[in-house]
Amino acid sequence: MALSIWEALAVFAAGIGAGTINTIVGSGTLLTFPVLLATGLPPITANVSNALGLVPGSISGAIGYRHELRGQTSRVLRLGGTALLGGLAGAILLLALPSSSFDAIVPVLVGLALVLVLFQPRLAAVIRRRREATGGEAHPEGGVALLAGLFLASMYGGYFGAAQGVLYLSLMGLLLSDDLQRVNAVKNILGAVVNGIAAVFFLFVAEFNWTAVLLIAVGSTIGGQIGAKVGRRLKPAVLRGVIIVVGIIAILQLTLT
Numbered sequence: 001m002a003l004s005i006w007e008a009l010a011v012f013a014a015g016i017g018a019g020t021i022n023t024i025v026g027s028g029t030l031l032t033f034p035v036l037l038a039t040g041l042p043p044i045t046a047n048v049s050n051a052l053g054l055v056p057g058s059i060s061g062a063i064g065y066r067h068e069l070r071g072q073t074s075r076v077l078r079l080g081g082t083a084l085l086g087g088l089a090g091a092i093l094l095l096a097l098p099s100s101s102f103d104a105i106v107p108v109l110v111g112l113a114l115v116l117v118l119f120q121p122r123l124a125a126v127i128r129r130r131r132e133a134t135g136g137e138a139h140p141e142g143g144v145a146l147l148a149g150l151f152l153a154s155m156y157g158g159y160f161g162a163a164q165g166v167l168y169l170s171l172m173g174l175l176l177s178d179d180l181q182r183v184n185a186v187k188n189i190l191g192a193v194v195n196g197i198a199a200v201f202f203l204f205v206a207e208f209n210w211t212a213v214l215l216i217a218v219g220s221t222i223g224g225q226i227g228a229k230v231g232r233r234l235k236p237a238v239l240r241g242v243i244i245v246v247g248i249i250a251i252l253q254l255t256l257t
Contacts (some may be wrong), residue, residue, distance in 0.1 A: 019223020026165015057220025069144020
């Protein structure tokens with residue numbers, strides 16, 4: 001179906017907003033997906049077109065965070081491989097399961113992620129003290145717990161993806177002893193991997209609206225650069241606050257629509 005000029009402008013603007021939000025926190029899909037549905041696209045077509053269109057935005061955001069990515073090559077490869085497998089599994093589930101299957105669990109997952117983000121400094125301190133008391137050592141890359149959590153978050157991301165970045169940030173912020181901005185840079189890479197593998201899978205089995213894909217791709221690329229300039233200037237406490245606000249909005253939209 002063809003988009004009118006006003007629908008095209010709305011999709012383009014949503015792409016800019018999504019690219020900006022995804023780079024800073026995540027949840028940009030909550031902007032683009034409703035707009036695509038409002039243009040009359042079927043839900044599956046809107047979802048897969050959105051997934052492909054947001055890939056350039058994630059790449060753009062990662063380029064904007066290139067300074068924070070220095071020294072994280074091995075981490076990106078390890079976590080990226082896990083995200084790729086999870087994203088592919090989620091894409092397969094999208095076509096195999098009814099959307100109602102995830103309707104109940106998604107708000108719970110996002111809510112749990114927000115609790116982890118909110119109390120991340122305290123939880124991390126408690127974990128460190130417990131390890132010191134027992135003589136144990138933390139795994140420098142989060143261990144099996146992080147890989148398992150990221151696989152499940154990526155599976156969800158391949159399925160739909162709203163608030164996927166919030167899940168990533170909560171897991172890595174808790175299980176990695178690193179600056180939140182460096183963690184955010186890795187999150188952008190993981191988002192690109194998951195959207196990318198899901199989009200490649202959908203190319204063979206689903207129908208795209210290529211006009212929507214192009215508009216979101218260009219818009220999210222612009223937004224990725226905006227998000228990188230804004231996000232990397234935020235202090236950890238402020239960034240954590242932004243994550244929580246966006247996550248709450250995500251929960252409200254997921255439960256009320």
